[in-house]
Amino acid sequence: MRFTILLLLVFLLPNRPASGQVDLAGEWSPRVYNTHMDIGDYTGIPLNDAGRLRAEAWHPDQLDLPENLCRPHPIDIGLRVSVSQLRITNELDNETRRPVGLRLKVAWQEPEQVIYLDGRPHPSAHAPHRWSGFSTGRWERNTLVYTTTHLKEAYLTRTGVPKSPKATVTTRVHRYGNLLTIVFIINDPAYMTAPYIRESSWIADPNQVIPPFPCEITPDGTIVPAGKVPSFLPGKNDVLNEFATEYGIPLEAALGGEETLYPEYIKKMKTMKVAPRTTTEHFRRAQ
Amino acid sequence: MDTRRVVLIVAALSLPLSAPVAAQGPVALQGGAPGTARAAAPYDVTGYWVSEVTEKWRYRMVVPDKGDYVQVPLNPEGRKVANAWDPTRDQASGEACKSYGAAALLQVPGRLHISWQDDSTLRVDTDSGTQTRRFRFALPQGQGAPSESRDGGSASPNETPSWQGHSVATWGGGEPRDRRDGQGGPVQDATGRLVVAPAQRKETDYLKVSTTRMRPGYLQKNGVPYSGDALLEEYFDTFSDPYTHNTWLVVTTVVTDPRYLIEPLIMHAHFKKIPDASGWDPTPCRADEPR
Numbered sequence: 001m002r003f004t005i006l007l008l009l010v011f012l013l014p015n016r017p018a019s020g021q022v023d024l025a026g027e028w029s030p031r032v033y034n035t036h037m038d039i040g041d042y043t044g045i046p047l048n049d050a051g052r053l054r055a056e057a058w059h060p061d062q063l064d065l066p067e068n069l070c071r072p073h074p075i076d077i078g079l080r081v082s083v084s085q086l087r088i089t090n091e092l093d094n095e096t097r098r099p100v101g102l103r104l105k106v107a108w109q110e111p112e113q114v115i116y117l118d119g120r121p122h123p124s125a126h127a128p129h130r131w132s133g134f135s136t137g138r139w140e141r142n143t144l145v146y147t148t149t150h151l152k153e154a155y156l157t158r159t160g161v162p163k164s165p166k167a168t169v170t171t172r173v174h175r176y177g178n179l180l181t182i183v184f185i186i187n188d189p190a191y192m193t194a195p196y197i198r199e200s201s202w203i204a205d206p207n208q209v210i211p212p213f214p215c216e217i218t219p220d221g222t223i224v225p226a227g228k229v230p231s232f233l234p235g236k237n238d239v240l241n242e243f244a245t246e247y248g249i250p251l252e253a254a255l256g257g258e259e260t261l262y263p264e265y266i267k268k269m270k271t272m273k274v275a276p277r278t279t280t281e282h283f284r285r286a287q
Numbered sequence: 288m289d290t291r292r293v294v295l296i297v298a299a300l301s302l303p304l305s306a307p308v309a310a311q312g313p314v315a316l317q318g319g320a321p322g323t324a325r326a327a328a329p330y331d332v333t334g335y336w337v338s339e340v341t342e343k344w345r346y347r348m349v350v351p352d353k354g355d356y357v358q359v360p361l362n363p364e365g366r367k368v369a370n371a372w373d374p375t376r377d378q379a380s381g382e383a384c385k386s387y388g389a390a391a392l393l394q395v396p397g398r399l400h401i402s403w404q405d406d407s408t409l410r411v412d413t414d415s416g417t418q419t420r421r422f423r424f425a426l427p428q429g430q431g432a433p434s435e436s437r438d439g440g441s442a443s444p445n446e447t448p449s450w451q452g453h454s455v456a457t458w459g460g461g462e463p464r465d466r467r468d469g470q471g472g473p474v475q476d477a478t479g480r481l482v483v484a485p486a487q488r489k490e491t492d493y494l495k496v497s498t499t500r501m502r503p504g505y506l507q508k509n510g511v512p513y514s515g516d517a518l519l520e521e522y523f524d525t526f527s528d529p530y531t532h533n534t535w536l537v538v539t540t541v542v543t544d545p546r547y548l549i550e551p552l553i554m555h556a557h558f559k560k561i562p563d564a565s566g567w568d569p570t571p572c573r574a575d576e577p578r
Contacts, residue, residue, distance in 0.1 A: 031553045033358040035343060043344035141329070141492035142460045143524070170529055176459065176493065176522045181539045181555070187530040195530045198341050199555035201539060247345055247352075261339045263396035263415070264566065266348055266577050280352045 022142045022175050024102060027210075028086040028202035032079075036157035040243040042256035051162060051191030052255055056237045058160025061230035064223035070215035072109035072131045074154045076169045076184055079106055079200060081158050085210045086180075086202055091115075101137070102144070110213045115146045122149050129153075129165050144173040156186070156196070161256075164190035178204040193258045245275040246282035323406035324424030327458055329491050330525050332409070336399040336536050336558035337566065343554075347396055350374075350577055351509045359511050365547030372510025374574035384572035387416030388450045388504030390519045390542050393556045395508075396578050398567055399536075409456060409494075414569045415578040422456035422496050442500040448515055452501035459522070461491035494523040506542065506552065508577060517544035534560035 035041070042055060062068060078084060085107040091114050093100050101116040115135040122134055129152045137146025148169045156163050167188035174181050180202040187195045220226045232238075244254035250272035253260050259268075319325030340347050343358070353372050361369060377383055387395060397415030404410040409422040442453035498519040506513050522539040536558040543551045570578060 033343070035345070035358075041345075043348070044341040046341075140526070141490050143492065143526075145526075147529070172524075172526060174493070174522075174524060176495070176539065179522075179539070179541065179553070181522070181537075183526075183537055183557075185528050185530070195528055196341060197339065197528070197535065197557055199537060199539065199557065201553045201555070247349070249345065249349055253348075260344075260348070261341060263338055263340075263398070263568070263578055266396060269349070281354070282352075 022144075024088050024144060024173060024175055024180070025090055026088060027205050027208035028088065028180050029205035029208050030084045030086065030200070030202055032084050032200045032202075034081060034158075036081075036159055036161070038243040039159050040237075040240045040251075040254055041157075041159065042161055043249075043254055044261060045156060045161060045256040046192045046194040046196055046258040046261060047161065047256040048191060048193045051188075052257075053234060054162040054191065055160050056240055057231050057234065058162075059230035059232055060159075061224055062160075065229065066217050066220050066222075069217050070109065072111045074131050074133060074148075074151050074163075075104055075106055075111045075113040076133075076148060076151075076171065076186070077154055077156065077163070078108060078111050079104075079182065080184070080198065081155075084108065084200075084202075085208060087208075087210055105210070107210045108213060109215065110210075113148070115144070133169070135171075140172075142174065146171050146173075162191055164188050166190045180204070241275065245277065246279050248274055248277050248280075250274050319403070319406040324409075324456070324458065325403050325406040327491070329458060329493075332494060332523060332525060332536065333401045333403065335561045335564055335567075336401065337561050338396045338398070339557055339559050340396050342556070343394075346507055346509075347394055348577055350575060351507060353509055355509060356507065356511045359506060359552055360549045361511065361547060362549045365512055368512040368547065369510050372505075374510075377510075377574040383574040384416060384418075384450050385503070385510075386505040386508045386574070387413075387418050387572050388513075389420060389452045389454070389498045389501050390504060390513050390517060390540070391506050392416070392418055392420065392451070393521075393538050393540065394506075394554060397570075398561075398564075399558060400564065400567075414567050416572045417569045418451060420451045420454060422454045422494075424456045424458075446500050448500045448502045450502050450504065452498040452519065454496050454498040456494060456496045458491040459493045459495040492524075496521045496523070506554075512547050513542055513544045514546035516546050517542055536560070 036043070039060065042052065047055065072078065073081065079086065087105045089103045090099050091101045091103045092098065100118045101114055104113045104115070105111070111131055113132045113135055115137045117137050120136065122136060127134070127150055129150045131152055133148040133151035135146045135148040137144055139145070148171065151165060151167060151169070153165045154163050155161060163186065167186060167190070170185040170187070172183040172185075181199060182201070183197065183199045185195050185197050186192070224230060241251050243249075244251040250269055252272060253265070253269055259265055345351060346355075346358075354370055356366070356369050377385060392413060395413070395415045397413050400412040402410050404421065407424045407426050411420040411422070412418070441455060446453055498521070501513070501515060501517060501519065503515050504513055505511055520541040520543070524537050525534060526537070527534050538556050540554040540556070541551050542548065542554070570576070
């Protein structure tokens with residue numbers, strides 16, 4: 001009987017899906033370089049027409065609406081577009097204290113995301129969508145691969161490029177020594193014609209302290225007049241071309257699309273109209 | 288049902304779960320003699336690949352303006368050099384390849400052809416700038432000249448610097464398991480020494496390339512410099528995305544340059560696998576063109 005139990009353990013022990021192949025837990029300091037800081041900069045995004053229409057309607061004053069002042073990014077965006085100090089901890093089941101996955105926490109607005117590695121299914125398609133979504137993962141060799149569904153509608157950039165609630169995100173986390181690289185593969189059939197892939201890296205920083213992120217919502221009407229939702233009507237966005245003009249890029253190229261992602265497009269751009277430049281030092285605004 | 292039968296059934300049910308992808312050893316994707324880097328490849332990196340530029344588009348698909356180094360941790364000396372960039376002078380003085388050096392080459396939009404030159408050397412050809420890089424792995428025991436280094440051929444101090452430098456490659460990720468991973472660690476052998484048994488090692492799963500002896504070049508087309516003292520470390524990984532099932536190559540690049548950078552610069556590039564050489568468009572080095 002003892003032999004039987006031993007044999008059973010031998011076969012069953014490797015089936016610990018929540019156990020990590022690599023230790024990802026710790027404090028990670030961002031080496032994230034923001035792009036897409038300007039209205040009308042949709043470069044490198046495989047947007048479709050619907051996505052572009054939504055993006056063009058976005059007005060920067062929307063950020064000052066009470067409902068948006070403390071609105072978090074979903075963590076897949078939070079890791080990219082904000083001060084993304086990252087903490088990864090092991091997630092334990094409350095009752096059994098067995099590992100069930102990993103928990104990611106980001107500094108800005110403090111969103112958290114649990115990645116379940118214990119084989120549980122995703123909830124029904126009708127389940128509520130949340131900022132953190134619902135994530136399940138697995139190990140592919142030493143890479144953590146997880147898929148997030150049930151995300152709320154959000155932005156791909158800080159300048160209003162939309163991501164629909166139909167989007168799912170597959171994320172690959174790879175540790176190379178003290179370097180952590182995360183690859184995001186965002187699939188949004190509503191607003192993009194192809195998956196949008198981008199990467200970011202973090203450096204191990206055991207002494208990092210993630211400060212609290214208190215956020216206070218000012219009353220309606222304090223910044224933007226009550227009842228007003230700033231936006232641009234279709235074709236009426238009068239600042240849309242500023243990015244393209246100031247950087248000397250054809251407007252069509254600046255507005256993204258799958259074709260613009262590939263080397264052949266460089267030749268095509270030479271045949272396109274470029275508006276006369278108004279400055280060659282536009283980039284200094286970001287310094 | 289007797290105990291033995293129960294055990295067999297449980298064992299059979301457990302087998303598929305007990306053999307995750309992570310447990311698969313190196314696969315002989317490329318052939319090659321046993322014990323060689325080519326035979327040990329954990330995945331197939333060879334073939335044709337095309338850049339997909341979703342990152343830093345305005346720095347890569349067009350030539351950025353002089354002085355636009357917002358995302359590069361340059362020190363004052365680096366800024367001074369970047370601010371003095373003159374593409375006409377570079378072109379005229381035969382220095383047009385400065386933005387196609389190893390540290391920046393994979394940032395330049397274009398196509399790659401990766402192949403095994405021999406069992407210990409991966410060769411990367413690019414159509415942009417028509418450059419060739421060679422990643423040298425350690426030779427198996429008993430091969431190579433007695434004077435030849437076993438670590439992939441460290442650069443000799445007398446080696447002439449080149450645009451692509453001297454690259455040493457390893458299959459990475461096969462370090463000892465960490466006790467924090469719940470996988471144990473080194474074990475004691477019969478003499479009491481701590482050794483890493485094969486079962487305590489992780490599976491190799493990425494390609495690491497370290498490059499030195501580079502000629503001074505540019506990190507961006509607009510003259511943002513790296514020096515001849517720079518160390519280039521690159522990590523290559525491949526995967527299939529679950530949406531289109533395309534195969535992708537992701538490269539994480541770390542440039543350490545005490546002369547011009549205040550901290551290491553980390554960059555990324557990814558490439559989509561394509562079936563053949565269609566679209567291959569070789570260009571000469573050009574100081575004033577994106578590719």
